[in-house]
Amino acid sequence: MPQPHAAIDLNRLKSLLAGVNRFGFNRRTGGYDRLGFSDADMACRDWFEQQMRSDGLTVWRDGAANIFGRFGLDSGPAILIGSHLDTVANGGAFDGALGVCVALECVRRLKETGFSPATAIEVIATSEEEGRFGGMLGSQAITGQLSADWLEAAVDAGGTRLVDAMADQGLEPQQLPAGARDPGSVMAFLELHIEQGPVLEAKKIAVGIATTISGVCYLEMTLAGTANHSGTTPMSLRADAFAGLAELATRIPEIIRIAGGAESRITIGHVALTPNQPHTIPGKAVFSVILRDTSEATLQALRSEFEQEAARVAQRHGLTLMHTQRSWLAPVSLDAGLADQLEHIADEMRLKTLRLPSGAGHDAQTMQAFCPSALIFVPSRHGISHAPEEYSDWADIERGANLMLNLLMELAREKSR
């Protein structure tokens, strides 16, 4: 006989998310601009920290601007629950922010019902998850996965260095490698996130349980030719960097056919031409290549095939190819025990779930290397994310959040009174 299950306060959750989304709203597009370490991102963090203080949590911030709000025992290991507050440029209202708000709402609910956890709970709002600087900085800082070399080299697509962006916000990136959490201090990490893809919506299932998370390889490539006059230079004598890039981009389906599979994704999202003038043949094209797959071997094969094809195209067009790997996040299998536990609770709640791989990267993949981690998905309308049209149905969100709340209660266990 199923027990009655705890439930969150949906209106309070909606109101909290609306509060977060007062920061970085783009009136022109209807999207949100809270890029990692931007002013809007930092202001949002200040505000969210204040909310947690008002809730009576013990609040602190680490050197990466990750925010922690602890509920329960002051010492001993904690269950971490949350997601990220930063967005991509012109991103949506739900990506990351929803998971942070669900985490705090769960704790608010536990507090008001007088639940006293045997294991402390920490609501966390990570920083720079979206990879502005090519990594997943906040969770990498928590878990000790940052190197001083990488920090020194990291730049965003506009050429701003991570160390400069952090220094502008009064942060000291050099301190990050030393600031990792003690592995013994974290028992598990739980994250709720929008799916950002079309699967749950298509199958009409309100809640997904992520199994694996695609790895991500971020290459930055440069094709260099000769900038020249668009009128005088015969077509056959050109070394047109954009013509080379265009040909390479059209080869993506074939690269996936040769080296990839159904979960492979290749995206050229950022392109900067030089001089980028209508009347001049592009002399240089700098562009990002994001490769993703759930299998590490496949991801390696995709990278190799892409690099070889880029070299072939460069040769055909008389261009010079340079490339550098900005980051590599290996595919990750999330904790199977936690996934089973989620499925079990969902069954008790008579909630239909689907286990599915994640094409997007998430803090949970970084955390899994450090502690057992679980990731709950709620459906994304039309599968759209990283865009102002991003939306998730509140009835689905409520189901996912309730599942999270009940897992959290099982893991934290009420202290015997």
Next chain:
Amino acid sequence: MPQPHAAIDLNRLKSLLAGVNRFGFNRRTGGYDRLGFSDADMACRDWFEQQMRSDGLTVWRDGAANIFGRFGLDSGPAILIGSHLDTVANGGAFDGALGVCVALECVRRLKETGFSPATAIEVIATSEEEGRFGGMLGSQAITGQLSADWLEAAVDAGGTRLVDAMADQGLEPQQLPAGARDPGSVMAFLELHIEQGPVLEAKKIAVGIATTISGVCYLEMTLAGTANHSGTTPMSLRADAFAGLAELATRIPEIIRIAGGAESRITIGHVALTPNQPHTIPGKAVFSVILRDTSEATLQALRSEFEQEAARVAQRHGLTLMHTQRSWLAPVSLDAGLADQLEHIADEMRLKTLRLPSGAGHDAQTMQAFCPSALIFVPSRHGISHAPEEYSDWADIERGANLMLNLLMELAREKSR
């Protein structure tokens, strides 16, 4: 028996060009940034105007910032000689500026030899020839080819409106259509320019005489799809604006094969993606398409074929296509009589010349609709232009400038004393 011919002072010419090129020099690249109506462009104009005043010419500036320096009779028609002072972004040291300097050097030489022209000579430095705003503004203003509607609509590739760029420099674009020269006031226009292509260098001929000038059609196109997450969106479900643009760009050789010929040029020089973020599928691509040909019918066929191919590509990729014609400059045949006269003088000077079409647009093409116009080319090293590497040999320049000087003397005729 050939007469001795007049000759310019090469060192004085070099020094004058070096003076012009103190404005807009880009230390980082070695190129020049004197975009039309930029601060560097306007400062350069002020300086050049001052040089002509020091030479005792009657100097004025029209509403388009074209500069005139008149030598000889105060009234009656004049022979105009010159070129433009503006550059493309990161352009070369010779494109335009050389022709302006050669014009003033010719007049300096005539003055110091006591030559008193029966027809006045005006050295001109036109404005905005490079088409930052899609036209050839300076010479179009002189010849009455500007409409109020076009002026109102013109924007540069970065979205800055022509009317704003001019207003920032204290100019009133609304006055331009009314400020055209009286056709009876101009007898001829003479221009010396670098070839900007590889033909003269390949044939080892120091001086070219342009016959026709390619027309230029400037299309601005937008492909709009759906910005979405690069990890979660399956390849088959994407509406990737950049993937569409890339396919269209690879079709250019076929478009020329179908609709064009040996003189056809198609260039995609400016690309702006939205949001232009590595981890987001591009939702929008705005790009320039520059079509050029020496035949008006061929240029029309190229435009039609390109537009049709763009529509087909948009459909295949699930994208919306928008396009607008930013400008249309028809191909032009320059004055055959002046070309014959140039060839005759060159023969007398034992100077080998080549008649050739011009792939690049020049003020001479705009002026030809208004008065007989001639265009002398000097070779460009490796055919490179619109780039810091742009260079012309000074021995070639001297030959071309001397030819210009002797044509000018024939046309202006010394007054009987």
